[in-house]
Amino acid sequence: AYLFNDYWEDIGTIRSFFEANLALTEHPPKFSFYDATKPMYTSRRNLPPTKIDNSKIVDSIISHGSFLTNCFIEHSVVSIRSRINSNVHLK
Secondary structure (H helix, E strand, C coil): CCCCCCCCCCCCCHHHHHHHHHHCCCCCCCCCCCCCCCCCCCCCCCCCCCEEECCEEECCEECCCCEEECCEEECCEECCCCEECCCCEEC
């Protein structure tokens, strides 16, 4: 047996996967992507960076290749290649 004292979440369902991602928006999160002692390795994406125009984003995660225009996003997870247009409020 191995005693594991670090972060682990069961993400075997769509709901648990979403909730684990949403938990990363908490202050402080249970897990940090920015800890130099625990590097995160992933596959590269051949996508443009996310573009954000005239929008407000609070405690949220925005994935690659998204376009956000004149919107308000709060405590949300926006998936890859998403488009959010004017006057949208996600919470």
